[in-house]
Amino acid sequence: MSLTVYNYLTRQKEPFEPLEPGRVYMYVCGPTVYDHAHIGHAKLYVAMDVVVRYLRFLGYKVRYVQNITDVGHLLDTGEDRIVKGARRERVEPMELVEIYTRSYFEDMDALGVVRPNISPRASCHIPEQIEMIKTLLEKGYAYEVDGNVYFSVEKFPEYGKLSGRKVEELEPGARVAVREEKRHPADFALWKKAEPEHILRWPSPWGWGYPGWHIECSAMATKYLGETFDIHGGGLENIFPHNECEIAQSEAATGKPFARYWILVGSLTVDGVKMSKSLGNVIRIKDALKRNRPEAIRTLILSAHYRGPMDYTEKAMQAAERGVERLHNTVRAVRLRLRDASPEGEPEPDVAEVLDAHRRAFTEAMDDDFNTPRALAALYELAREVNKWLDGGRDLTPASLAAIDTTFRELGGQVLGIIPDKLAPTGVEEETLAGLVEIILAIREEYRKAKDWARSDELRDRLAELGIVVEDRPEGPTWRLER
RNA sequence: GGCGACGUAGCCAAGGGGUAAGGCAGGGGUCUGCAAAACCCUUAUUCGCCGGUUCGAGUCCGGCCGUCGCCUCCA
Numbered sequence: 001m002s003l004t005v006y007n008y009l010t011r012q013k014e015p016f017e018p019l020e021p022g023r024v025y026m027y028v029c030g031p032t033v034y035d036h037a038h039i040g041h042a043k044l045y046v047a048m049d050v051v052v053r054y055l056r057f058l059g060y061k062v063r064y065v066q067n068i069t070d071v072g073h074l075l076d077t078g079e080d081r082i083v084k085g086a087r088r089e090r091v092e093p094m095e096l097v098e099i100y101t102r103s104y105f106e107d108m109d110a111l112g113v114v115r116p117n118i119s120p121r122a123s124c125h126i127p128e129q130i131e132m133i134k135t136l137l138e139k140g141y142a143y144e145v146d147g148n149v150y151f152s153v154e155k156f157p158e159y160g161k162l163s164g165r166k167v168e169e170l171e172p173g174a175r176v177a178v179r180e181e182k183r184h185p186a187d188f189a190l191w192k193k194a195e196p197e198h199i200l201r202w203p204s205p206w207g208w209g210y211p212g213w214h215i216e217c218s219a220m221a222t223k224y225l226g227e228t229f230d231i232h233g234g235g236l237e238n239i240f241p242h243n244e245c246e247i248a249q250s251e252a253a254t255g256k257p258f259a260r261y262w263i264l265v266g267s268l269t270v271d272g273v274k275m276s277k278s279l280g281n282v283i284r285i286k287d288a289l290k291r292n293r294p295e296a297i298r299t300l301i302l303s304a305h306y307r308g309p310m311d312y313t314e315k316a317m318q319a320a321e322r323g324v325e326r327l328h329n330t331v332r333a334v335r336l337r338l339r340d341a342s343p344e345g346e347p348e349p350d351v352a353e354v355l356d357a358h359r360r361a362f363t364e365a366m367d368d369d370f371n372t373p374r375a376l377a378a379l380y381e382l383a384r385e386v387n388k389w390l391d392g393g394r395d396l397t398p399a400s401l402a403a404i405d406t407t408f409r410e411l412g413g414q415v416l417g418i419i420p421d422k423l424a425p426t427g428v429e430e431e432t433l434a435g436l437v438e439i440i441l442a443i444r445e446e447y448r449k450a451k452d453w454a455r456s457d458e459l460r461d462r463l464a465e466l467g468i469v470v471e472d473r474p475e476g477p478t479w480r481l482e483r
Numbered sequence: 484g485g486c487g488a489c490g491u492a493g494c495c496a497a498g499g500g501g502u503a504a505g506g507c508a509g510g511g512g513u514c515u516g517c518a519a520a521a522c523c524c525u526u527a528u529u530c531g532c533c534g535g536u537u538c539g540a541g542u543c544c545g546g547c548c549g550u551c552g553c554c555u556c557c558a
Contacts, residue, residue, distance in 0.1 A: 031558070044558045081556070165486065165554075213556080235558035236488080242557095266488075267552060274552075303506070304496060309489060309551065316495045319507035323495095326506085329520065365497090373497050377505035384522080391514080391521045453516060460518080471519050478520090 003058065006307060006369045008239070008262035009162055013369055016261065018230045024055050024062045025229035027221040027259065029238060030119070032069040033100035034085040036284045037107045039297070039312055040235075040268045040275055046298050047265045047306035047370075048233045049113040050416060054366050057415050065224045066116040067217060068104075070097040071123045071200050071210055080210070083199055093200055097123075107285040111294045112417040118224050122216035126202045129211045129219040132253050133190045133204075141252040145181040147193030147207045153186045156248045162262060163240035188245050190215050214245035221259075222250060232259030236307075237267050266309045283312065295328070295418040296321040302372040302416060323380070324418055328480075330383040331408045332423045333390050334401055336478060343402030351389075351400040355407050358382040362411050372416065379412050393474070423480075437468060441477050444470075 003016040018024045028048050031041055048066075055062050070082060070093075085100075086093040105115070122129075133149055136142040141155045153159045160166050189212035194201035201208045221229065227250070234243060243262070250258040269275070275282045288297055300320035304310050346352070358378050365374030386404055389396055396404075412419035440459060447456040460470045469482045 029558075032556085038558085040558055042558095163486075163553085237553060237558065240486085240553065241555090265558080267558075269551065272550075274557095276557090299506090300495085307488085308496095311495090311551085313494080315507080319495055322508090323506045326520090333520085371497075373495095373506090374504075377497070380505055387521050388523095448516085451516075457517070464519095469519070471521095472515075473520075 003055075003367045004369055005261055005263060007260075008264050009259075014261070018060065019228065019260065022059070022061060024060045024231065025225040026052065026055075026062060026064050026231040026233065027217070027225055027229065028064070028066045028116075028233040029217055029235070029242070030066040030068050030116075031104055032081055033097050033104060034081045035100060036286060037104050038275060039270075039283045039285060039288055041104075042107075042111060042285050042288070042297060043268045043301050043310055044235050044265045045108060045113050046111060046301045046417075048263075050302065050306075050372060051231075051233065051263060051370055052114060053415050053417065054370060057410070063118070063225065064114075064116045065118045065120065065221065067220050068097075068101055068119055068121045069216065070094070070101070070121050071216075080198075080200055086199075094123075097121075103286075107289075110289055111285065111297060120220045120224065122211070122220070123200070125216065125220050125223065126211065128223050129215045130191075130202075130204050132215060132219050132222070132249065133211075135253045136190065136249065139252065141249075142190055143183065144206055147209060148181065148189060149191040149206055149212075150182055150187040151190050151245070151249060151252075152183060153188075153248065154184055156252050158251070159186075159248050160244060162247055163244045165240055165244070188212060188214065188241065190249070214242055215249060217242075217246050218250040218253070218258075221246075222254065227254040227256045227258075229259055231261045231263055233263045233265070235267065236264040239264060263306075265306050268310045268312055270312045272311055292317055292321055293324075295324045295420065298416065298418050299324040299376070302418070303376060305373060306370060327379060327383055327408075327412060327419060328423055330386050330390070331405065331412070331419055332478070332480065333473070334386065334404050334408070335423065336473075337390075337396070337475060338398060338401040338405060341398035341401065343398040345397070345399045347400040347403035348397055351396065351403060354382070354385050355403055358385070359407060359411065362415075366415070375411070375416065379408070379416075382407070391474075437463070437479050441470065441479065445477065448472075 004013045005016045006012070007014050028045075031037060045066075052062055052064050071080065080093075082093050082096060086096040089096060089099075091099070101121075108115070133142065136151065137144065137149065142149050142151050144150075191204060191206055191209050191211055193207060194209045196208075198210070201210050221232070232243070232246075243264075247258050267274070270281045270283060273279065273281065296317070297320075300312075300317055301310070303320060303323075347355070358381060361378040361381075362375045365371040365378060368374070408419050409421065413421060440463065444456050444459045447453075447459070463470055463479070467482050468479055470477055470479050
């Protein structure tokens with residue numbers, strides 16, 4: 001069985017074969033950094049994160065590029081989002097960009113999203129963008145009007161091949177007034193003239209201005225991944241016009257195919273409707289993380305297929321929280337038994353067999369267009385098998401326990417990112433906490449030996465009030481923090 | 484209006500011609516000093532609706548209904 005991916009370009013599942021054996025070159029449209037990231041970003045970037053993690057798990061060397069958009073995205077008013085945000089917060093545009101770039105990485109780190117190999121900023125690649133625009137002008141795919149440069153969609157017959165739109169069907173100027181100077185309503189800006197009061201602007205062959213909204217991705221993807229590369233990822237809502245324009249610009253400029261596989265992620269709604277500031281239902285990642293552990297947020301996202309839509313509800317979030325907790329409980333119990341053992345030799349045959357079967361189910365699911373819900377199911381089923389051994393009083397050998405732990409570590413940890421390497425609390429403060437809890441539990445054990453249930457229960461209850469859940473297992477008491 | 488996605492149990496969600504994965508919640512048990520955790524059993528004669536193809540259809544075809552998204556900055 002080998003990896004199959006759904007390619008939006010062909011609208012079908014295809015065997016995945018990178019251009020260069022063993023290497024994958026991948027680009028994903030990154031955020032515009034003018035505000036804190038929300039759970040919609042989380043869905044997209046966690047989904048892409050798992051794609052990258054799985055490719056690496058399969059042994060590919062992946063170069064993952066994800067841009068930071070810090071210029072060029074315009075509001076309806078024609079105003080740059082960054083410029084507007086800067087005015088709102090009374091900071092320099094680049095200061096605003098810095099604030100929210102840091103915030104973005106902070107959130108992604110917290111969610112366990114592995115960092116891209118390169119996070120290029122649009123504002124740092126103005127020369128590359130200008131070069132590409134020059135090429136497009138030279139080749140006759142673009143035209144200049146009074147300091148503005150537009151891409152001529154009629155010159156590129158394949159325009160629409162990704163999104164399935166046809167130029168003729170595009171309704172001209174639904175809300176934004178059609179600019180007189182454009183030859184065709186669907187033509188889009190490559191470079192826009194900036195008035196002197198516009199803060200974000202650069203010199204160009206066409207005078208002072210700033211790049212249009214799609215050109216950065218074309219220029220940076222080409223620069224770091226080559227003219228043709230393997231995977232382009234992004235949110236489905238950006239398929240048109242953004243992704244479509246990227247293809248047009250890039251292929252017109254280079255004369256070569258742009259991305260070979262398009263992997264697009266379905267959108268997220270909250271309680272059935274799209275998040276928007278006007279509705280006031282935007283859930284920031286930072287707020288979600290206050291209520292739910294990162295593994296639970298990832299589990300919720302991965303419990304549905306990446307291509308489909310997802311509706312975020314508190315109920316679904318809770319279900320994910322409880323589900324991932326069960327997985328954690330199993331792994332914690334395995335590690336507890338393994339604590340003082342030296343795992344040498346081979347796992348017991350029947351254990352190895354069960355592990356192999358579930359590993360196979362997991363990889364088969366992932367090979368089928370990253371079917372994380374099915375992969376997750378394999379993990380849950382494995383957890384049940386392991387729990388049966390654990391609670392059935394079976395004396396698993398250290399080698400078996402280690403093999404179980406490794407399986408969860410690799411599939412649940414390395415690939416899905418929902419099982420941390422350390423489930424016991426870590427860090428200086430938490431080490432102190434851990435020490436204190438151990439002391440209290442030792443005292444409680446004294447009470448329990450003396451069958452002083454009243455005192456024993458009181459300790460457990462009071463710990464529970466602090467969110468510390470005590471469990472009396474055959475191998476001794478354990479505890480965990482519950483939110 | 485055009486384009487697209489989706490509609491499977493109380494909730495989330497796989498499955499895409501061969502007789503409904505998994506998770507959460509609920510019910511009943513086992514274990515426990517009591518719990519918790521865990522395990523076992525249980526919860527869709529049925530997959531939005533109506534037709535059609537087929538020996539056989541959540542699964543394919545046609546129509547209808549509904550939800551959401553995009554077409555305009557958005558991940």
